[in-house]
Amino acid sequence: MTEAYSNVLQTIIDEFRNISPETTNALIFKNNGQTIAKTEATTEDQTKQLILNFSSIALQAETIGGIENLTIQAADSQLAITEMNSLYLTTVSSRKANPEIVKSLSHVLVPTVVKLLDQVACLPSEAQPPPAVQMEEQEEQLEEKQTEEIPTEETVMPDEEVLPVEEEPRIQVESLPEQQQVFEPFLPEAPVNQLMVEKIGGLLVQADIVRIDSDVTMKWSELFEGKQINLVNIETLDGKKTECKFKPTKESKSNSKGVIQIPEKILQTLQTSKGKLVMVKPVIE
Amino acid sequence: MLKQKITHEPTPESPETTDGAAVISAGDENSGFASLAASLTEIRKLKDVLGYILRSNSSAIIDITEQDKIIEYATLSTQISESSLEIAKQFSMADIESVLVEGKNVKVLCMNVGENKISIFMEKTATHAGIIKRILL
Numbered sequence: 001m002t003e004a005y006s007n008v009l010q011t012i013i014d015e016f017r018n019i020s021p022e023t024t025n026a027l028i029f030k031n032n033g034q035t036i037a038k039t040e041a042t043t044e045d046q047t048k049q050l051i052l053n054f055s056s057i058a059l060q061a062e063t064i065g066g067i068e069n070l071t072i073q074a075a076d077s078q079l080a081i082t083e084m085n086s087l088y089l090t091t092v093s094s095r096k097a098n099p100e101i102v103k104s105l106s107h108v109l110v111p112t113v114v115k116l117l118d119q120v121a122c123l124p125s126e127a128q129p130p131p132a133v134q135m136e137e138q139e140e141q142l143e144e145k146q147t148e149e150i151p152t153e154e155t156v157m158p159d160e161e162v163l164p165v166e167e168e169p170r171i172q173v174e175s176l177p178e179q180q181q182v183f184e185p186f187l188p189e190a191p192v193n194q195l196m197v198e199k200i201g202g203l204l205v206q207a208d209i210v211r212i213d214s215d216v217t218m219k220w221s222e223l224f225e226g227k228q229i230n231l232v233n234i235e236t237l238d239g240k241k242t243e244c245k246f247k248p249t250k251e252s253k254s255n256s257k258g259v260i261q262i263p264e265k266i267l268q269t270l271q272t273s274k275g276k277l278v279m280v281k282p283v284i285e
Numbered sequence: 286m287l288k289q290k291i292t293h294e295p296t297p298e299s300p301e302t303t304d305g306a307a308v309i310s311a312g313d314e315n316s317g318f319a320s321l322a323a324s325l326t327e328i329r330k331l332k333d334v335l336g337y338i339l340r341s342n343s344s345a346i347i348d349i350t351e352q353d354k355i356i357e358y359a360t361l362s363t364q365i366s367e368s369s370l371e372i373a374k375q376f377s378m379a380d381i382e383s384v385l386v387e388g389k390n391v392k393v394l395c396m397n398v399g400e401n402k403i404s405i406f407m408e409k410t411a412t413h414a415g416i417i418k419r420i421l422l
Contacts, residue, residue, distance in 0.1 A: 025376060049375045053368035057386065060364045063357040064406075065389025072369050075380035079372065092376050 002259060004196055004275040005117050010037035012113055019105060022097035024077075028110075031058075031086045050090060054081060084111040085118070121258070123194065123277070191223065192281045195260040199267060199274045210234070211261035212280065214248035220282045231283040234260070240270045243283060317399050318344055324420055325403065333411035335391065338362050338404045349406065358393075361386075362404035365395050383417055396420060 009028050016026045016039065025046070027038035033051050054070070061067045070081040080102075081090045089110050093102050193216050200211065212232065220229055235241045244266055249256040260280055267273060318341050325337045329348055336349030338359060349355050369384040384395040387409060394405045394413045398420065405416060 046375045050372055053371045057361075057364050057368045060357070060361040061386060061388055063354060063361060063388075064386070064391040064393065067386060067388060069385070069387040071383075071385045072373055072378065073382045073384070074373060074378035075382065077376070077378050079376060079378060092378075 002121070002196065003198055004259075005121065006036045008113065008117055008275055009110075012110060013037040013039055016091070016105060020093065020097055020101050023091050023093040023102060023105075025090070025092035027090050029088050029090070031088065036087065054088070080106060082106050082111070084114045087114060120196070120277075123258075190281050190284050191220070192279050194277050195280050196258055197267070197272055197274050197276045197278055198256075198259050198261045200261040200263055205263055207263045207265040209245045209247055210263070210266060211249045211256075212246050213256055213259055214250075215257065216280075217246070217248040224282070224284060227284060229282045229284065231285075233281045233283055234262075234266075234270060235279045235281075236270050236272045237277060237279075238271070240272070242266060242269050317341075318401055321398060321401055321403065321420070322346055324422075325405070328405065328416055328419055331411070331416075333408040334416075335406040335408065337406065339401060341401045358404070358406060361393065362395065362402075365393065365404070366397075366402055369395070385413060 013026050013028060016023050025039055025042045027042050027047060027050070028036040029047070029051050030036060033055065035047050035051070038047060054067075057070065058067050066083075067081070068083045072079040077092060077094050078097075079090065079092045081088050089106055091102060091106050195213065195216070210232065217229075230245060231243050232246045233241065233243050249259070249261060260278060262270075262272075270278065272278060318339070322339055325339055325346075325348070328334060329337060335351070336347075336358070338349075339346045347355055347359060349358055365384055365386055369381065373379075373381050381397065386393045386395070390409060392407055392409050392411070392413065394403075394407070394416060396403045396417065403420065405413075407413065407416075
């Protein structure tokens with residue numbers, strides 16, 4: 001479970017207080033006992049004891065098919081634990097709480113968000129082909145137009161005035177076909193990967209270097225054998241772009257799959273934040 | 286010393302039970318216990334109710350349809366009783382009225398009435414709110 005995943009859930013948990021002020025405590029924990037998110041009012045001791053005692057019941061509850069819901073009704077409050085796949089949402093609300101609101105939060109909103117997050121977590125590997133295919137199609141179209149225009153440019157004059165303003169975006173792509181024709185005609189198209197943003201910081205973190213899922217960088221190395229890739233192009237879904245240096249993430253960190261770790265400075269340039277998706281493409285020189 | 290009596294037919298000393306169910310009754314019973322036992326016997330007849338466990342400090346009645354699940358259900362019942370008390374203490378919840386644990390196929394309703402602890406096992410589709418009212422009457 002990535003930091004981005006738990007940050008989203010923490011945000012939702014923090015909102016409980018605003019939506020239902022009578023809900024004094026809320027927390028989400030995993031079936032292995034790991035705490036994912038909790039309200040400020042919930043202490044470590046409360047969390048620990050809750051998970052411990054819940055686990056004891058869950059162990060014996062195998063005989064009834066596991067626990068889907070657990071409700072403790074007291075004279076002036078209610079504690080409810082709801083299962084959401086491998087996660088458990090716990091809420092403690094006073095009697096004054098609107099039961100419809102609490103139920104909407106615990107049985108509808110949070111489980112829906114969890115499902116969406118699970119789908120998004122799978123998204124990078126599934127979303128790769130479509131953007132790359134689209135980019136390839138666009139570049140192919142641009143190349144076709146370029147090959148049609150080059151002869152006329154050569155016969156007339158290599159004049160900047162000949163190129164209309166609208167063709168300026170093609171200039172970046174122009175260099176590729178020329179290189180292809182002169183040096184490497186079979187250079188593969190640079191793949192575009194959609195990765196989830198994680199923020200990195202600290203004294204030892206360089207402000208101008210991003211860290212990318214090592215599986216992705218390995219694939220680039222294999223695809224562009226012999227080529228040294230030093231820069232990546234990062235583009236947000238809003239269209240903000242930047243180029244910067246990169247390094248692969250450390251393999252020991254298992255939760256870096258599908259993730260790009262970006263320092264604060266670059267996050268500001270891109271006007272993006274953790275949990276958002278960006279398109280990352282290697283810059284082939 | 287704990288006495289155990291296994292009966293398959295109703296006797297004057299022990300409450301009526303549904304046919305085929307094993308009832309284990311032990312020790313002396315107080316009036317509150319007897320009253321609850323009578324209510325539970327009626328509740329037991331409801332559709333979707335799979336059985337119950339009633340216990341006090343000195344007595345216990347177990348009436349469960351699936352006899353091979355008696356020990357598992359008894360263990361679960363005890364665990365729910367103890368753990369829910371601990372959880373409630375952590376969150377300063379006073380006077381627990383009921384604990385409902387819903388599994389995949391079965392749900393368990395646990396209540397304390399005085400010194401008597403009740404656990405009622407039922408299908409998930411059963412309406413437990415009505416059962417709670419019956420017990421509290």
